[in-house]
Amino acid sequence: MKLPGKALVLVTAIALFATASPAAEIRIGVAEALTGPVAKYGVPIRNGFALAAEEINAKGGIKGNKIELIIEDEQGKKEEAINVFKKFIFKDRTLAIFGPTLSNSAFAADPIANAQKTIVFGTSNTAEGITAIGPYVFRNSIAEADILPKVVGVAKKKLGLKKVAILYGNDDSFTKSGYDVFKRVVEQEKLQVLTTETFAKGDIDFSAQLTKIKNLNPDAIICSALVEEAANIILQARKLGMPERIRFIGGNGFNSAKLMEIAGKAAEGSISGSPWFLDDPSAKNQEFVRTYTAKFSIPPDQFAAQAYDALYIMAEGIKAAKLSGNLEKDRTALRNALAKVKNFKGVGGLFSFNENRDAAQKGRVLIIKKGKFSLYAE
Amino acid sequence: MEPETAFSAIGEDLICIGRVTVFLQQFANALALGSVYALFAIGFTLIFGVLEIITLAHGTIFMVGAFAGLLAVTKLHLGLGPAILTAMLAAGTLGWVIDLVAVRPLRKRSFHHLAPMIATIGCATFITSIAQGLFGAEAYRFPFDFVPATSYTLGPVQLTLLQLIIIAISFAFMVIIIVLLHKTKWGKAVRAVAENRRTAALLGIPVDRVYQITSFTAGALGGAAGILTGINFNTIHAFMGGPMLHRGIAVVILGGMGDIRGALLGGLILGFSEIMSVAYISSDFRDAVSFGLLFLILLLKPAGIFGRTGERKV
Numbered sequence A: 001m002k003l004p005g006k007a008l009v010l011v012t013a014i015a016l017f018a019t020a021s022p023a024a025e026i027r028i029g030v031a032e033a034l035t036g037p038v039a040k041y042g043v044p045i046r047n048g049f050a051l052a053a054e055e056i057n058a059k060g061g062i063k064g065n066k067i068e069l070i071i072e073d074e075q076g077k078k079e080e081a082i083n084v085f086k087k088f089i090f091k092d093r094t095l096a097i098f099g100p101t102l103s104n105s106a107f108a109a110d111p112i113a114n115a116q117k118t119i120v121f122g123t124s125n126t127a128e129g130i131t132a133i134g135p136y137v138f139r140n141s142i143a144e145a146d147i148l149p150k151v152v153g154v155a156k157k158k159l160g161l162k163k164v165a166i167l168y169g170n171d172d173s174f175t176k177s178g179y180d181v182f183k184r185v186v187e188q189e190k191l192q193v194l195t196t197e198t199f200a201k202g203d204i205d206f207s208a209q210l211t212k213i214k215n216l217n218p219d220a221i222i223c224s225a226l227v228e229e230a231a232n233i234i235l236q237a238r239k240l241g242m243p244e245r246i247r248f249i250g251g252n253g254f255n256s257a258k259l260m261e262i263a264g265k266a267a268e269g270s271i272s273g274s275p276w277f278l279d280d281p282s283a284k285n286q287e288f289v290r291t292y293t294a295k296f297s298i299p300p301d302q303f304a305a306q307a308y309d310a311l312y313i314m315a316e317g318i319k320a321a322k323l324s325g326n327l328e329k330d331r332t333a334l335r336n337a338l339a340k341v342k343n344f345k346g347v348g349g350l351f352s353f354n355e356n357r358d359a360a361q362k363g364r365v366l367i368i369k370k371g372k373f374s375l376y377a378e
Numbered sequence B: 001m002e003p004e005t006a007f008s009a010i011g012e013d014l015i016c017i018g019r020v021t022v023f024l025q026q027f028a029n030a031l032a033l034g035s036v037y038a039l040f041a042i043g044f045t046l047i048f049g050v051l052e053i054i055t056l057a058h059g060t061i062f063m064v065g066a067f068a069g070l071l072a073v074t075k076l077h078l079g080l081g082p083a084i085l086t087a088m089l090a091a092g093t094l095g096w097v098i099d100l101v102a103v104r105p106l107r108k109r110s111f112h113h114l115a116p117m118i119a120t121i122g123c124a125t126f127i128t129s130i131a132q133g134l135f136g137a138e139a140y141r142f143p144f145d146f147v148p149a150t151s152y153t154l155g156p157v158q159l160t161l162l163q164l165i166i167i168a169i170s171f172a173f174m175v176i177i178i179v180l181l182h183k184t185k186w187g188k189a190v191r192a193v194a195e196n197r198r199t200a201a202l203l204g205i206p207v208d209r210v211y212q213i214t215s216f217t218a219g220a221l222g223g224a225a226g227i228l229t230g231i232n233f234n235t236i237h238a239f240m241g242g243p244m245l246h247r248g249i250a251v252v253i254l255g256g257m258g259d260i261r262g263a264l265l266g267g268l269i270l271g272f273s274e275i276m277s278v279a280y281i282s283s284d285f286r287d288a289v290s291f292g293l294l295f296l297i298l299l300l301k302p303a304g305i306f307g308r309t310g311e312r313k314v
Helices: A002-018 A039-058 A078-092 A103-115 A144-159 A173-188 A207-216 A227-239 A258-267 A283-296 A302-320 A327-338 B003-051 B058-074 B080-108 B114-135 B161-183 B185-195 B197-202 B207-233 B241-255 B260-280 B283-300
Strands: A026-032 A067-073 A096-098 A119-122 A137-139 A163-169 A192-199 A220-224 A247-250 A271-274 A344-346 A349-351 A364-369 A372-377 B151-154 B157-160
Touching: A026 A039, A026 A078, A026 A302, A039 A067, A039 A283, A039 A302, A067 A078, A078 A096, A078 A103, A096 A302, A103 A119, A103 A137, A119 A302, A119 A327, A144 A173, A144 A220, A144 A247, A144 A271, A144 A364, A144 A372, A163 A173, A163 A207, A173 A220, A192 A207, A192 B283, A207 A227, A207 B003, A207 B260, A207 B283, A220 A227, A227 A247, A227 A258, A258 A364, A283 A302, A302 A327, A302 A344, B003 B058, B003 B080, B003 B157, B003 B161, B003 B185, B003 B207, B003 B241, B003 B260, B058 B080, B058 B114, B058 B207, B058 B241, B080 B114, B080 B207, B151 B161, B157 B161, B161 B185, B161 B207, B161 B260, B185 B197, B185 B207, B197 B207, B207 B241, B241 B260, B241 B283, B260 B283
Parallel strands: A026 A067, A026 A096, A096 A119, A119 A137, A163 A192, A163 A220, A220 A247, A247 A271
Antiparallel strands: A271 A364, A344 A349, A364 A372, B151 B157
């Protein structure tokens, strides 16, 4: 696992020297977790960037200037992220930085970039407060807190929801925070909560909770769980004779093909939200999925798609900025240009930054139909 | 009677019927969960009764049984019956090997309870690491419709075919073990060894072989529990033995160490307290309630339900 990351750095480094020409290169640092347990997110992100850079350079770069990605492994650790950021800012003197993979690391490393007036653009940080770190911090990842209200709102309108049951894992920070958002949204939407049930990490038997819920006869079950638990919950619910009209509504945990893989037909009709989905029929997305799959022999995921779009968004900013060759001035010029990017058409739909440099879009509501995610509401 | 009150009386009746229905469904859920706990705990208690050790590798044996069953189905395309047999054979063999490699040498020398127990922890860690190396940390599952997803509606209760199979198999094995122990020569030998190892040896009972057969049988029962859990709850992974081991220890202590009936009853009690605490108290307190209940029972009967100090029953 260690080798490809380093090899890539080497290759880019060689490319850097080899192509050194009078035309200015645009150096951008990519700090992602390429080894360790977080690599399952970091590697698709790196792939997304690599594909976008290749495409942009093949078309002659930005105003004739090629993009040079300098890719470093931050291992999903705060300390490493800080080291890599310092290297990018002071040694490589990059124009901007993408990353890091985890919100946790972003809280540690982003302040350094911000203090040096260098753009840091997160594509996978969903925690609240990331962009509040400072005016040089951007992101195109959408927080659960932004998507879930829309998901519940759409489901309420389309299905006429009145009463719901909630089921969530109460000993995991991710599923618990998903529950907190759901709880707030359900109150705002004035839905009646018949019961709130919990389970613990590692639980495999959900029959008691589901039997209780089934008897209360809700219109839907709101479920904040990781994908494997979510799939087993849905499967066990149907086995207990839970009618199909009782839909499952989920958070980020539902956004995985594993849900259908594990739950099969039982997953049909389940509703969730995401900025991007594999089966999005738009020509731009289909082209992206095809080239990505051909290049990396694995279909892209949400993280790859967001990274892919992020580099194109950055390119929009660079196109609009007046670059002088003075790095400090250029970083600030780019920051001001990037903040103005509006209505960019990416694989994840139309994108704009809001006044806080967060994604202005609220994501799309998806429903599982015939074993695939399809659009329920834009 | 006024019409309005008549209606509300009907309403109350309906609510009452609803409550009974839910109770019966939860009863069925608890029976299925408790049977697996009992099946797991019987092997556990059998080893304790005969070998006088708590084998902390029993959770790992459970996991190996589940994986062996999975491979039998996915690679060899066996049906449910042969797959269960494969799981039992693999887990039983593992139980026997653990006894041979880790427990027997210690038994041959000075026999202290703690040493073999620590040795079984070592075995458990070792085997779990191997499983993790082979299969990774992710969860596996049996193919769809490996056991037809038929649901039977018994009055108001829905039971899947699989739940029925689990309950039937668990009880069948328990009966078989009890009959074997009390009606056969082998059972007599096992009970003699459990009673007093030295006297049994003097009487010409092959003590070592009794140990081996017991270890194999206990392992096989753990393996059966493993594959049934794997199919029913759709999750098989390298660490699945851990939570089961904790519950198994609780069940065995609750029922009375070394007592088969105790393991059966203890397993059912734990299954019922887990399910009913979710159903009627709160899922937040599932473990707190069920283990609190165990604690209460132990306060009243410190040696467990069937346990009597000074005497061991297998």
